Amino acid sequence: MLTFERQDMILSLLKQQKVAKLSELTEATGASESTIRRDLSELERQNKLKRIHGGASLPSRKSEEPGMTEKKASFTAEKQLIGRHAASHVEDGDSIFVDAGTSTEAMISHIQAKNVIIVTNGLNIIEASLRFGFRTYVLGGYVKSGTHALIGKSAVEAMRQYRFDKAFIGTNGVDASFGYSTPDPEEAYIKQIAVQEAQEAYVLADSSKLNRTSFSRFAGLQDAALITEAGSDSEEYLQQLSELTSIEAVKI
Template sequence: MLTVERQEIIIQLVQQNEVVKIQDLIEATRASESTIRRDLTELEQGKKLKRIHGGATLLQTMREEPTMAQKSSKNSHEKKKIAQRAAELVQEGDCIFLDAGSTTFEMISHLKGKNIEVVTNGVMNIQALVEADIDTHSLGGHVKKGTYAFVGRGAIESIARFRFDKAFLGANGITVKDGCTTPDPEEAYIKTKAIQYAQQAIVLADHTKFEDVTFSPFASIEDVHILTSSYVKEEKEQLYQELVKSTAIEVVKL
């Protein structure tokens, strides 16, 4: 099979399934693993797809944003490990901001029993926080469809009334040049304010968020501590080395 034919099959499978594993591509093309990995690298460089640990996925547009349900179903093991480590950074007596996102949501079960106060703009976080017997404050405001995040004037006015020891935030894209980005300017503004009002800002990001850029920047990488997984070192080693030079980055071993 010619390279162009094999790569066309790979693109079609990614478009049909959104996420495809390397083993599936090997079976579909009858090519070796090394050949498929080389194809994926070439296709990613040509902006035809995005490589992830063990496979490939569709590229997203600058404004495209997965729903909470879609986010929660992807890389769940990786997100749970990152969230567990993030919760370990929360100390007794802390006042923290907890962003609306699938990885920050996973922190809540690990915060149970801690004497802390949490401010959140995540609608889905509220019930879980209350059930964990954690003192909880909600920003309020307009509820955004898909991500169930409070945004808008009400949220902006609310967050100005708080100050945080730590702010835990999600991101849709992270690069050295563009920093941390998210598709929605309104959510980006809330994240920016949370960073402004916090002594320390911690961005939780699985390995698929790196080397992506979305519509609205909310922080340069120098302004945040990035918490991710060992998949970043395995899949994006060059970027990882660049990040180490520019910011504090911590890797959770999987």
């Protein structure tokens, strides 16, 4: 396969699913990892894609956000590992905040602790929490069509009525300088309150979120521990982040 054909195939795959792992690209093209890495570097130089840890994504505006369907289809195995590890932090009798999102949803089925109370702003979290028999409190507010998150004045006012043993937060970006960020300022504010009102806060992020920034910062790295997956592509950056925050890297 010629170089331009292989690179067109890479871009075509990214247009279909927005984010692609290195293993997916090697399988789709039949090329070696080293060849794909060179292709990604060249395509990034042309501003046709953005390299991320473990793969590549299409360039996006800081305020753009993938919808729930797209999120559910990406990095599913990694999210399950991250979710299982996050769930191990939940203890009997804990009152926890579980943020809207697919990484946070993945932890619900793995919670083994008893008498856990869950407060959430995520429609997907409500369904999962009730399915597994947890006592569940839901914020009011406006429902975002894309992420199915409850936000706005009513949600903020409701958040102020709670204090949490632990908070588990999703993110769109993890950056050594900018911290944790997400596209929507209103959703960022809910996350910020959750971090502030929890005795312990954890941010759940697959490696595609590493070394990325989004529009609205909701916490510094020192404000919440990071739970992500470990991989050779992210090892160097995780080491850099570990100097700024507590990191729990789950092995694939």
